[in-house]
Amino acid sequence: MATADDLIALTLWRPWAWSVAAGLKRIENRGWKPPASLIGKRLAIHAGEKWDPDANAVLRAGGIDVPSKGHHYTGAILGLVVVRGALAPWAAGLGMALSSLLVVANALRLARP
Secondary structure: OOOHHHOEEEEEEEOHHHHHHOOOOOEEEEOOOOOHHHOOOEEEEEEEEEEOOOHHHHHHHOOOOOOOHHHOOOOEEEEEEEEEEEEOOOOOOOOOOOOEEEEEEEEEEOOOO
């Protein structure tokens, strides 16, 4: 059985952390390829201090209503997800300079971060 010692976290800029923890964003762009040992594991989603000023427009274009910046936690674990796999950006049809797209599922948003 997994323990808290086995849990690792991924820090994301806000509001991306909120959208992943809420299960609204299931693909996370990464500049690194995740180790095979991460696939199938729970990953804690941590809300970093930085705010991505372009994120609201991107999320809203996808039909996601983003709470205002003042309603986002900072420096807290917002939830847990399960890593389902990773895709190469070119395989997903994206022309981005990324190493991988992390596929997550089974989001569990914490009631109290």
